[in-house]
Amino acid sequence: MVSALPPGGARAVARCDELGVAPYSDLPDSLYRGYLTPAHRAALDRVGAWMVEAGMQIRIDPAANLIGRYEGLAPDPPALIIASHIDSVRDGGRYDGPLGIMLGIEAVAALQGRRLPFAIEVIAFGDEEGSRFPAAMLTSRAVAGTLDASALDMIDAHGISVAEALAEMGLDVVEYLTAARAPGTALAYLEAHIEQGPLLEAEGLAVGTVTGIAAQLRYEITVTGTAGHAGTTSMPLRRDALAGAAEMILAVETIAGAAASDLVATVGRIEASPGAANVIPGSVTFTLDVRAGDPTRRDEAAADILEAIRAIAGPSSFPREGGVPGSQAIPSVAPVPPPSRGYSGFAQDGAGSRNLDVAITLIHDLPASPCDPALMDLLDAATTAAGHPIRRLVSGAGHDAMVMAALCPTAMLFIRCRGGISHNPAEHVDPADAEIALAVMSGFIDRLGATLDPA
Template structure:
């Protein structure tokens, strides 16, 4: 008999190929793509099998509802994201969703209801791999989304509102063949209506692969997360002058790509010099016009800056922006920076961390607390309610990579801990 943890892992594996990926030979599941739509459809069916009632909210999030016997009871949200980076791993995000479904399946099999409802959220956008902003859908749910959605476009020029319309239109076209969906469930309203009403959320729980080596180094299957590092993300545009690669002399060039290269090295130098938990990353770069015999006249790149200390992060960001401006001035280039998002450090709730530690101990494992350098939907949901996170060991700490690996036995431990956490939360919760 396949264990529930192993089933959660196997379902993540199943979502790693077509039609749940838009990338041949690898995994890419962007927000509001055909692969996202297919994944929502399949995961919704798994939610039904587990005893839930699935809906899709106005932001394109899949939500599985497991109701309480208590009238108007608030909800414990268990969630993570269903989107992926390009050529990513199959467990980053979906494993937390699948384990949440397994929690409800176990409760449903026992005929057990709690003094609070449980809602499983499969957030549509956490990675920001399609549109130049991350965590759009959890920010919509938490009510902290302040971006002008009409100006957000993917690299093909499709706007977010148009993508939403296409996503929902595709669903309308297949309603007749899907027993679990009705037109009323599609949330064909405004994006911001995904916001949860005050008082309806008790807490948020997210299980996630660690994306780091600490648990493996300590020989531990799971750990309690204490908080999530503060993040800043920028989009940078460097402009120079295009010219023929064979006829433009070196002293007269205004090479945007050479300037961007120096800027990227300056970013790395500033982060290294801090000698702390500070990290700065340029993960995306585009040179235009992109021809081998033409000097780049424009370059666009991203900057991601993180630290557990928001003040340290902000000092580094200021130093980086000053360095970019100085390089541009020296090279006779124009540089423009746009802050895409600013996410503060998000501590987990102390009482919920204690419940998690106790659940880990009850499962026969030593409690271990660790901070998350990676961002998660939990840091956004902290604006809505208390948050808790459980990290699960991943081999060699590898993530955002096809080599991601989780042992099904560790997933079993995580499921046992999550069920213990839910039981303890139920014992301490007073619906009055």
């Protein structure tokens, strides 16, 4: 039983486990906790009770974020925000998001009533994943004051609008943007999160200090050829969009792999049309996601990848004056010249090209979000004091911390997860690692207090 466990990292893990099943999941046999769903509401009730038990006062803000506040020494002092997200992807893991919230609650409980020069607010953000409505980080953007009202004009897969879903929780979409915090009310932001990668495990480390969140570019690429009968169109006469896309996808892997850095590039979705077994694909659409800690390295790699894609398609696909036909402007990546770098295996100057058309559309451009150097130093010092070596690493995944950087300085602590697996039921965190993370967070809090204490 969770209630029988003593305070600490093991209890934080056990509480995540409790939230992984009904009524805290919207699916009967796996975990999915969508924003503003019955499972979300049930989770807020349970987590709110744990916050109260730890000595916090709780409230639900206009964006349906649960906020637990532990007051500081002075009246109405600025707050250290410790937060992560309570929502989950479909068939997800139990620790991605909730563990950071549970560790925040445990960090407050560990104070045992001791007050600091600042308040602590533990926030359970309602939507980071974007798994119900087609936009991510809605609720942290609302708190940071960076959310545009137009983002709320959305419906889910069942035709339910954000406004209707809020109303079911007794909230009004008209008030949503008032969740924004006033300048000066947030001292700093700390997020503890599973690494969602294998580096810490590979190096035998329990925790690491995050230096920043990688810059990310995402494109949608449409390759157009000619659909034809699979039995009557000879191979030399084909304009096979799927075969061309396959070569392009291998080029993505080759270029990203050759970088030998934190650069990663991924094709996560591909759709071929018309999708019949006896028809040559005439059109293929796939996504391209490029990330790196250094935005210049990201942009150069994206330019190289797009250059290779156009070379494979053929000379007609290269940008003429006015940009790429059929695509929108790509402001963050320098104009791509015709191929000149001699990538092995890629068609050059039309020789062996596939005579395909390609349209490239920029979906989003997320800048790198560096963590605050002074806060990173505090995390490092707390890690050393807890008896563990310092390891700094970049986050390839996006987090609420990148949004909250618009409001205040940010810090992130990564926690080892088995196999680097996340967004999967096999997601696992050792309770002993959670205990180490809690010790580092508590040390960070004490050191932050010491920087503000005039004594």
